Amino acid sequence: MADKNGIQITSELEMVNDKMCICVEREGSYERKLFVENKGGSDVEFTYYSPLQWMHCFKFEDSARVTRNDPRLISPGETYEVKLTFFAEDVGVFASTVAFEFKSTDLSSRPFHIVRFIEADFRNQLVMALAPVEPYKPFRLSSLPNVKYNVDEGQKPQSQVLNRLEYEVLLQDYNCPGYINDLTTILKDASRVPRGHLQDKKSLLETPLSFQNYADRFHLLLYLEEAQMLVDIKRYNKENVTMTQDKQNKKLLELEVPGVSENRPSVLRGDHLLLTKSKDLNLPFVTKYKGYVHRVELDKLKLGFSSKFLSSFINNMKFQVEFTFNRLLMRLQHRAVQLAVDHNLEEVLFPTGSTAPSSGTKPPLKLFDRTLEKNHEQYTAVCNIVEGVSKPAPYLVFGPPGTGKTVTMVEAIKQLEKCIPGARILACAPSNSAADQLCEKLLPHVDSHKVYRIYALSRSPAEIPPSLLDCCNLSGDDYEYPSKEELMDYKILVTTAYTAGRLVTGGLPAGHFTHIFVDEAGHAVESEAIIGIAGLLRAETGQLVLAGDPKQLGPILRSPIAIQYGLGLSLLERLMTKNPLYQKGETGFNPRYVTKLLQNYRSHRSILKIPNEMFYDGELQARADEYSTSLYCNWEHLPKRGFPLIFHGVQGKDERESSSPSFFNTTEITKVIDYLKKLLLTTQGKKGIAKISPKDIGIITPYRKQVEKLRKAIRMCDKELKVFKGIDELKVGSVEEFQGQERRVIIVSTVRSSGEYINIDTDFNIGFLNNEKRFNVAMTRAKSLLIVVGNPIILSSDSTWSRFIQYCTDEGGYTGMNRTNIEGTDEIIVRIAALSLQMAEEVDTGESSIQAYAHPEWRNEQ
Ligand SMILES: Nc1ncnc2c1ncn2[C@@H]1O[C@H](COP(=O)(O)OP(=O)(O)OP(=O)(O)O)[C@@H](O)[C@H]1O
CATH class of the missing domain: 2.40.30.230 (Elongation Factor Tu (Ef-tu); domain 3)
Incomplete structure (x- = not known):
């Protein structure tokens, strides 16, 4: 960047952080001058200039049309102008790196280069309203x-809680033993040989998991995880x-x-x-x-x-x-693995299928959701769960997104409640949103006084769905825990896996629940999934049902060592990959233990295609009702009619504000709002497009700040949207909050627009890049229209995204930023390297290296 040999490059543009910046608020073309000035004592030839990557919105011109064959001599004191035109067509932040080449008139000298960074920012009112409130520090x-x-x-919040549930079962401290730090050091360094008890611990980790080492191995893995959490929290x-x-x-x-x-x-x-x-x-x-x-x-x-x-x-x-x-969450897991052993859950956790299946044919079931009767696998799964054919082994319902795992589970719960008078059911999920969904789906067919949703005190009352307020433990503004006896009167309790631990502590006896269901079981660490099982399920009589998909979001862990030794493997995945009862045989899976669902009832086939090929070997069949998934196939804003998928490429900027580490991207918000208005305001009920209400639309984005800014844009900034009926029901949330959910239309904002932050995403396990599971969940929530707004160049550095964007491009679903001539950072680096190389090697072949770094498009133009 430094000015060299007396040549200075300045401009009419404002300098911000070493960049020449132009900021505009309206469409149009904007001209600015760049000045090449010779402040030295001898003549210099201006031989060439070129943007290192081609950007359709910038144009550079000079009166003499300088080329290497026809250079422009700049004498001392002279200034030569280069005109930059910025074509502002679409809101966004556009950057270009321009290299200028010069040569002194001395024939033996070699060319030298000066580089300038140029950034053009086209912003609208919304972008300005959402701009950082103060610079990021x-x-x-x-x-x-x-x-x-x-x-x-201090003063605890619990003081307001009405707690009638006693503390009957002890929850010990399970403090991290002193040797864990030494063990961590040894495990991190392969050259170190442990001795004595550290050797024993290492061997324990290296021995395959079995019921004999179950509690010891999990205690150790949990301690390793906790040690890392302690480091991280500091x-x-x-x-x-x-x-x-x-x-x-x-x-x-x-x-x-x-x-x-x-x-x-x-x-x-x-x-x-x-x-x-x-x-x-x-x-x-x-x-x-x-x-x-x-x-x-x-x-x-x-x-x-x-x-x-x-x-x-x-x-x-x-x-x-x-x-x-x-530490409560760690302690609950320690207690669970211990109780699993104390209650002898071997046949549940390591099932061998030693018991004979029950004989005799049962009368056929009449399902509440009659559509499930048409799907043989779902119907069989419901019947098998009701009959308890897998007992004491768990029954697994697994399969890709939208194949009806949750509805199968919910149907089974309803049938048990109806057909088995003594049935007492515990339905759990790792997250509050998934547990809420279970409960909401149960209510249409089960009396609300038979179902009870138990929340932990940590759940913000504002986040409780209104439909559950009458059957949960929120009373006024405070939570209450009913007594053991009151809880045992409910036929169905619904809670998160962690909060199920309170039922164990409260002394609900093992065997009280005849059936325990865990939905989204692939999302939980095994020791978490069993919190509501160990101590509550009686192996001989109880039935455990797990549903999930190991290809969707899995457990989030901090310790690489705990992950290496298997803590990241969910119970569902362990059974499916390691236990012979759940393996696929020559005739498929054994329906006594497992049902694999493969018919997707959620999404239009074009939306399913990439996740299906990338994560499910193409096994997934698009079976959703043609009418509802095609509702947007003729939408006038589709780049291609009949293909209800849009990738809208934008060139935005990932920003932060104040001291929040979270990112947002206002250019993407502008695009999301555009689409939202098209959906809700301009094309509502038009030209055969069905009416849609805000609750049928979901907006997914990986960063909290983007969630916050999107909500502000929708509910406060846009004067039409903020007063739109039901706008509060439009869910804007993270991928985690959408796991298990679906909407007719999903809009995804990927945010990332700069390569320099990708490592932050990897370190903190956030964002979309390098995270196939998060990609899979986000892309499989839409029924009839999926719109993805993002920066195609940054996203394409990830092979999954690259394939997705290519697919959209091939099928005609790509729109927005003109990508044909835009390249990624790699190409620019190559061209910059070409500049430096020539300088470093001090070679003067008489030929300029410009051909190595100029963009081909630029060369053609010249
Ligand atoms: N047999 C069926 N016939 C018609 N529609 C069905 C059938 N089974 C499920 N569905 C519908 O498919 C959609 C997806 O179902 P569900 O949410 O249970 O899937 P899932 O497998 O749990 O998905 P995810 O993995 O994303 O959580 C729902 O709208 C549901 O009503």
């Missing part, structure tokens, strides 16, 4: 000094932070924690933080104030402290903050 991570301290206990410690008093509740203090809504760090209601007054830090002995989390609101925490602390609190007081993580 990452917060400094600090390791707090080891000082002696005492802890001042990254979030903060210095010199201030708090403010909450406006609604003066007893709470508000602390800003950017990233908390994306689980960076993960903080739930009821967790606690430790705060030390900054001014006390030099003291030999300090007090750490415990603040309990009463609410998590986007990037803010509302904390409850002791009254002593509150009376000494003054605004702008500075603190050091240490995050802790809630």
Whole structure:
């Protein structure tokens, strides 16, 4: 970039972070001058200039049409102009790197180069309304000094909970043993040979999982995971932070924690933080104030402290903050693996199929959802679950997205409730949204007083679906836990896997539940999936049913070592891959234990094609009803009629604001809003297109900040959308929040527009790139129309996305940014390397290296 040999390149454009920037707010063409000035003492030949990558929206011209064969002499003191035209056609941020080549008149000299970065930003009103509220300034991570301290206990949120459920079954601490750090070091370094008990632990990890080593192996894996969590949570410690008093509740203090809504760090209601007054830090002995989390609101925490602390609190007081993580979730898993052994669940967890199948034919079932009767696999699965043919082995319902796993499970639960008078059912899922969905699907056919949805205190009441308010444990603004006896009266309890642990603690006896169902079982670590099983299921009499798809989102873990030794394998996947009862034989799967569903009833066949080929060996059959999946096949905004899939390429910018580490992309938001308005306002009910309401549309994006900005754009900025009837029911959420869900129309905003942040995505397991499972879930939620808005160049660096974009292009579904002549960073790097090479090697062949770095398109033009 440096000016060289007296040549300076300046322009009329504003310089921002070493870039020449032009910012416009309207369509049109904009001309700006670049100045090549000779400030040296001798003549210089201007031999060439070229953008290193071709951008259709930029044009460069000069009066003499400089070429190598016809260079322009620039004498000392002279300035020569190059005209840049920016064609603003579509909102976005467009960047170009331009290389200028010169040669001094001395014949023996070699060419030299100067590079300039040019960025053009075409923004509209919405982009401006959503712009960063203040520049991004990452917060400094600090390791707090080891000082002696005492802890001042804070105010817990639980105080308002009506708790009639006793604590009958002990939950021990399961503290991480001291040797775990040494073991971690040894396991990370293959050259180190462990001795004594560390050797025993290493051998335990290397021995295949069996019922004999079940609890010991899982305890060890969980400790390894916890050790990594402890290291990771320290990254979030903060210095010199201030708090403010909450406006609604003066007893709470508000602390800003950017990233908390994306689980960076993960903080739930009821967790606690430790705060030390900054001014006390030099003291030999300090007090750490415990603040309990009463609410998590986007990037803010509302904390409850002791009254002593509150009376000494003054605004702008500075603190050091240490995050802790809630060990409860680890402890519940430790207890579960122990209870699995104590309750002898060997035939459930390592089934051998030793018991004879029940004989005799049962009368045929009349299903609530008659459509399932037409699918032999689903119908058989429901009958087999009701008959309990796999007992004590678990019954598995697995298959790709939209094949009806959840509806099969729900139908089986309804049939059990109807046909087996003594049936008591526990229905679980790893996430709240999946558990809510189970409950919502049960309600149309089961009396609401027979079903009870139990939430943990950490669940924000605002997120509870209105349809479940009458059958859950939220009472007014507070949660309650009914007594054991009251809970045992319900025929069906629905909860997350973790919250099922409270039922174990509450002393519900093993064998009370005749059937336990776990949906989305591929999403949970085995030790998590069994929290609601171990201690509640009696192996000889109970029936366990697992449903899921190992190709969708799996467990999220922190420790590479725990993953290496198998903690990332879900119970569902372990049974399917390691247990002979669940393997595919010559005649397919054994229907006594497993049903594989392969008929997709959700999506238009064009939407299914890529996930089907990439993740399901093409086995998936598109069986959704033609009428409903074709509703948008004639939509006027489709690039190609009959292909209800759009990839809209945009050239945006991934931005951050304030101290939030999360990303957003306002150019993509503009496009998403455009499509939303086309769907809801301009083409509603037009030309054979069915009417659609906001609840039938879902917007998926991987970053929390983009979720927040999209919601703001829809509910606050756009004057037509914000007053649109039912707009609050339009769900905008992360992929995790959409797992198990479907919508008639799905719009995906991928956000990423810069290669430099891809490592952050990989490190924190966020974003879409390098994450096939997240891609799979997002792409398989739409029934009749899928619109993906993203930067095709960045996404194409990932083989899965590249194939998807190619597919859309081949089928005519690609639109937006003209890609034909745009290349990725790799090509630019090659061209920059070509420049440097020539300088480094000091070769002067008399031939310019320009051919090596100029874009072919540019050469043709010249
Ligand atoms: N036999 C069937 N006939 C018609 N429609 C069906 C049938 N089975 C399921 N469906 C419909 O297919 C859609 C997907 O079903 P469901 O959500 O149960 O699938 P899933 O396998 O659990 O999906 P995911 O893996 O994405 O969670 C739903 O709209 C459901 O009503």
